Amino acid sequence: KVLNSIEPQMVLFLMNALYFKGDWTTSFDEKKTSDYPFRLANDQTKNVKMMHLKSELSFANRDGYFAYELPYGNGRYAMTVLVPTGTRGVNELVTKLTADEWHQLQQGLKKVENLQIGLPRFTLEYEVYLNEVLKKMGMPTAFIPNVADLTKINKAGNLNVGFVKQNTFVAVDEKGTEAAAVTTIGIELTSLPQTYYADRPFVFIISEKSSDTVLFMGKMVNPS
Template sequence: MRIYYDARVSGLDFDNTAQAKQAMNDWVKEATRGKIPSIIDQIEPSHILFLINTVYFNGEWSSRFDKSQTTDAPFYLANGTSVQVKMMQQKEEFQYYQGEDYSALRLPYGDQSFAMTLILPEGSGDANGLVNDLGNGLWEQLVEPVTVSEVNVYLPRFKVESTYNLIPALRSVGMERAFYDVKGFRNMADDDIIISDVRHKTFIEVDERGTEAAAATSIGFEVTSMPMVHEFRVDRPFVFVISEKETGAILFTGKIENPV
């Protein structure tokens, strides 16, 4: 673990469940700068091992939103109702893409090594379809060079805190044996063991300054210009992706149905 993953291996007394749980949760809290205070709820007598991974991201927009320009505005939900949100806005040159049934905008962070890509369905389009399309070629299309245009951007502040059980997702992509084959980990432990729980926690907050994001799991562009000013108004469910520029690697992705 240390050699291949630069991971810390710690021996804990699982008979002292309170102390062991506190030690693991303290590590997660420190690694995520307090954004995820805990991930282990309890330690069962059958538990012998926890694999815990964290990701922390704190990025300031290359072009910040002016707080004085933030106003109350409606955000239209999928069920036809609306909620009031704090809508940030700015006019700047951004990488912008217009597809047949969606539009996309890339908001860079800092020195532009990282960016948030916002993907917005056209009209009353379904954001769920965009989530599925990300794994079916849409993301590869979006990381290709796109046009730089002047854009009026309207983006709500939002914060996401979520917890997921990843076992169903892992099983759906073919990872089955790890959850029932007691001989599958013989190179790791002498005892018969299986994976009993895979839990993922995420925290993401977006405001005028930028984005702070954390996750814990237990277990370029051609520059051209156009005279037209586009409007990118995020006032309905949308998809976001935080990625690294050179590789296109995705750090975080999500769908926002209600920002408040």
């Protein structure tokens, strides 16, 4: 639900929606989903519904984190899961994840046979008002009555932007991912016997592979 109420002074809403629903190329077996300890940011643990998969997947071991890629359908879209390692935390990983690091990660992902991974089943909902962010980015006057210039919409010039809000929803389960946002190289085969579980706060990115366009990016600190 994007709008809970409409104030009398509101005369127009501009809404931009992005919706994604994808089934994993190789789905998780629901029978293998089990309770598994997840280490929270405060070093406490909680049991989460951990999905398990053993398959040929793209994997990379980077400085401070490892990553694996879960493709959807024919592989055009994918979710990349990035899990901090050692003493690194998820916030350090987010800071490290520049456009250059993302590009290097894409180049470093290599196919691995029989990679065993774990991913919590989770649902994420997020809402944020972007007024202050947009003001700091260079558009403060749009929010000021009698100063904003929206005469292309109304020649009387008596309009201003009241708010800009973004709502995001992501649900991940054994079959695939449903996500929505509304804003108001050669292949190498190796063998790694280790298991790579997202059992601590992690980053996930849903992207379109051919254009390397990031559609959704999130930080999961407490799966539910």
